Structure formats: C-alpha cells, structure tokens
Amino acid sequence: MTANVDQRETPGAAPRPAVGRGSVRTRGETLQVSGLTKSFLDARQKTRAFAIEDISFEVPKGSFFSLVGPSGCGKTTTLRCIAGLENADRGEVRIGDAVVFSTASRRNLSPEERPIALVPQSYGIWPHMSVYDVAAFPFKHGRFRRAHRRGNRQATKRRVMEMLEVVGLDHAATRWSTQLSGGQQQRLALARALLCEPDLLLLDEPLSNLDAKLRSQLRTELKSFQQDFGVTTLYVTHDQSEALALSDSLAVLNAGRVEQVGSPKAIYDSPRSSFVADFLGSANLVPGTLVTPFGDDDEVHVRTAFGVVRCMRFRGEDSGTDGTSAVDGNVCIRPEDIDVQPATTGQPSQPNALTGTAVSVEFLGHMQHMIVDLSGTKLHAYLPPSTACRQGDPVIVTVRPDRALYLSR
Numbered sequence: 001m002t003a004n005v006d007q008r009e010t011p012g013a014a015p016r017p018a019v020g021r022g023s024v025r026t027r028g029e030t031l032q033v034s035g036l037t038k039s040f041l042d043a044r045q046k047t048r049a050f051a052i053e054d055i056s057f058e059v060p061k062g063s064f065f066s067l068v069g070p071s072g073c074g075k076t077t078t079l080r081c082i083a084g085l086e087n088a089d090r091g092e093v094r095i096g097d098a099v100v101f102s103t104a105s106r107r108n109l110s111p112e113e114r115p116i117a118l119v120p121q122s123y124g125i126w127p128h129m130s131v132y133d134v135a136a137f138p139f140k141h142g143r144f145r146r147a148h149r150r151g152n153r154q155a156t157k158r159r160v161m162e163m164l165e166v167v168g169l170d171h172a173a174t175r176w177s178t179q180l181s182g183g184q185q186q187r188l189a190l191a192r193a194l195l196c197e198p199d200l201l202l203l204d205e206p207l208s209n210l211d212a213k214l215r216s217q218l219r220t221e222l223k224s225f226q227q228d229f230g231v232t233t234l235y236v237t238h239d240q241s242e243a244l245a246l247s248d249s250l251a252v253l254n255a256g257r258v259e260q261v262g263s264p265k266a267i268y269d270s271p272r273s274s275f276v277a278d279f280l281g282s283a284n285l286v287p288g289t290l291v292t293p294f295g296d297d298d299e300v301h302v303r304t305a306f307g308v309v310r311c312m313r314f315r316g317e318d319s320g321t322d323g324t325s326a327v328d329g330n331v332c333i334r335p336e337d338i339d340v341q342p343a344t345t346g347q348p349s350q351p352n353a354l355t356g357t358a359v360s361v362e363f364l365g366h367m368q369h370m371i372v373d374l375s376g377t378k379l380h381a382y383l384p385p386s387t388a389c390r391q392g393d394p395v396i397v398t399v400r401p402d403r404a405l406y407l408s409r
C-alpha cells in the first residue's frame with residue numbers, strides 16, 4: 001500500500017504548510033444517539049440476531065469521539081445506522097437540533113439528507129479520476145451542486161486547491177488518484193469529506209490499511225485536522241492505542257452493547273469491568289473472592305491465590321455504583337502500578353507487599369518488562385530501567401491499595 005511514500009510521510013521531513021481553515025467552514029454539531037438497536041436475519045438459522053442493542057452516547061459539538069471494541073462488537077453497524085446506510089430497528093439519532101432518525105416519530109432521512117461525511121475503511125477513492133476531481137466531487141454531485149453550476153467555478157477551484165494544500169496534495173492535483181500512496185489516498189478522502197462541510201464526520205477505521213509507522217504519523221495529522229476544522233468526529237477503531245491517543249471521549253463496545261463511556265484517562269484508570277480493563281491497555285487480572293469490606297467503604301479485601309489483597313471497588317465518574325458486588329471477581333492491576341524490589345531480610349510490612357520471584361526480565365531501553373511469580377500467579381510489571389533485579393532473583397512486589405481495582409469477571 002505504501003510503496004510510493006513521499007517525503008511528507010517521512011518523520012522529520014520538511015515542514016508542511018500550516019493547516020488553515022481557508023474558505024472551508026464546518027459547523028460541528030452535537031451528536032446524540034439513544035437506544036439504537038439493529039438485528040440481522042441469520043439466513044441459515046432463520047432467526048434474528050442483534051448486531052447492536054440499546055446503544056446510547058453523546059458526542060459534544062466539535063469533539064473527537066471513538067467507538068472501540070473487538071471485531072464483531074457492532075462498531076460499523078452503529079456508524080452505518082447513524083449515516084443512514086442501515087435502518088435501525090429502534091432508537092433515535094439527533095445531530096444538533098435535527099432528528100435524522102427516530103422510530104418513535106417515524107422519521108428517517110436518507111444518507112444524502114443527513115449533514116454527514118463518511119470516510120470508509122477503503123477511502124472510497126475512484127480510480128478513473130484525477131486527485132482534483134475526487135476532492136471536488138461534493139461540488140459536482142453533492143449538496144453544493146447548484147452553487148457550482150451557478151458559475152461559481154473559480155470559487156470552487158480555490159476552495160478545492162486550498163484544501164488539497166492543507167492535506168499536502170496540491171502538488172498532485174492533476175495526477176490520477178491511483179498514483180497516490182496509501183497515506184496520500186487517506187488524506188485525499190479526508191479532504192473530500194471536509195469539503196462537504198459536514199456537521200458530523202464519520203471515520204471507519206481510516207488508518208487500518210496503512211503500515212504501523214505511517215499510521216502513527218497520520219493519526220497525529222488527523223487529530224490536528226479535526227481540531228483545526230472543529231468538526232464533530234465519530235471514529236471507529238478496534239485499535240485501543242489509537243482510541244486512547246485520539247479521543248476526547250470514547251465508548252467501549254462489547255457484543256453489541258456499550259460497556260463504558262468516558263474520557264480515555266477516566267476509563268483507563270477506572271475500568272468498569274474486566275473486559276474494559278483488558279481491552280484498553282494491559283492489565284493483570286487476578287481471580288479473587290471478596291472477603292470483607294475493609295476500613296472506609298471504597299476499600300475491600302479480596303482473597304487471591306497469593307494472599308489477601310487490599311483494593312478499591314469501582315467508582316465511575318458517571319455513576320456511584322460498584323463495578324461488582326459479586327463475591328467472585330478479578331483484582332485488576334496495571335503493570336505500571338506494580339513496584340518490584342530485590343528481597344531483603346525479613347517480611348515486608350507495607351500493605352500488599354508480597355514475596356515472589358522474577359521469572360523473566362526484559363530490558364527495553366525506556367523500561368524493564370518483568371514477569372514475577374507470586375505462588376504460581378504470574379504478574380507483568382513495567383519498571384524503571386534502573387530496577388536492579390535479575391531473572392531468578394527473589395523479589396518483593398508491592399501494589400498500592402488505591403491502584404488495585406476489584407472488578408466483575
């Protein structure tokens with residue numbers, strides 16, 4: 001895909017022109033999705049299966065929101081229902097003050113009538129057109145068609161060329177679109193979408209066809225375009241690091257349902273369930289049984305295979321409810337929240353200090369990745385490069401009670 005990578009795609013290349021709005025204006029409106037449900041007929045079993053069920057979330061005006069989750073959890077179906085490419089069975093979609101879909105009021109605007117631009121996974125770049133013609137497509141075939149026909153060709157040309165300059169493709173305007181590299185095609189698709197001046201930009205895994213290096217560079221560019229144009233953006237990805245890096249807020253989907261909504265930091269620090277903890281970032285999930293609540297209400301005692309651990313119950317920013325009240329759950333410990341020191345004489349006295357063995361030590365330059373064995377349970381720890389433990393050493397492992405979380409399985 002990226003054989004023709006040009007200078008602009010090389011980290012450290014000559015600076016690009018400053019991104020500017022030019023004459024393109026996007027308003028950016030709030031998106032509200034309520035109770036969206038969609039089932040498909042399983043032809044073989046002759047039954048209907050839910051692709052998404054009761055999906056609700058809000059994307060504030062001008063913000064970047066991601067739908068993230070494993071393959072088949074319903075991300076694309078949600079996006080297509082919002083775009084009007086699928087008819088939901090139930091629910092409502094509102095963009096700003098406009099209801100574009102509602103089963104209650106029997107309203108269902110066609111995709112063309114919705115103030116939306118969609119960049120699909122394949123970019124939707126047509127091979128028989130020049131780069132300029134692809135970017136100018138909304139003016140010839142979209143909502144701006146009449147203005148274009150009224151003799152506004154000079155203004156149209158100026159806007160298209162300004163946008164191509166913003167995405168670094170003005171020099172390639174006369175080339176065939178197929179002569180562009182993968183990264184350039186992605187930028188062209190984005191330019192065409194922004195020229196629609198949408199209230200809502202929908203992006204369906206737009207970086208997934210690119211190699212890792214280019215993906216990371218383009219995600220930074222994508223975020224800066226989004227901020228510069230102030231367009232409300234809904235981004236679909238199965239890549240948790242992309243969702244964490246780009247989003248103002250995100251929804252984690254699991255089997256067609258919203259598992260948790262919040263800012264990347266809030267969800268990372270306080271996952272509601274073991275699924276969310278495991279999907280976003282790395283987590284040690286240690287099976288345990290609730291013993292008794294300890295001290296203040298938020299702290300509990302959990303019996304695990306390596307002893308009793310003091311940890312917190314889940315307290316989300318969006319509700320005061322516990323992640324679980326079940327007796328059997330998991331203790332979630334992020335690898336960076338574990339401290340490992342060489343074992344010294346005597347038993348450690350701090351809470352959650354346990355003796356174990358370093359079974360694997362990898363030096364990664366900026367950190368050490370260590371696996372420690374605690375009575376048969378293996379925990380992953382990310383430690384400062386200076387940590388002085390070698391493979392086979394006896395160690396003391398410490399986890400602060402406020403950095404361990406008791407979650408549903």
Ligand SMILES: Nc1ncnc2c1ncn2[C@@H]1O[C@H](COP(=O)(O)OP(=O)(O)OP(=O)(O)O)[C@@H](O)[C@H]1O
Nearest residue numbers: 040041050051070071072073074075076077078238
């Ligand atoms: N047209 C369809 N007919 C039947 N089932 C469908 C159809 N579209 C989606 N599904 C089913 O709905 C569920 C959700 O699919 P969807 O494509 O929304 O998931 P996704 O999270 O976007 O997955 P991926 O990351 O793999 O693209 C899946 O079980 C899928 O098989």
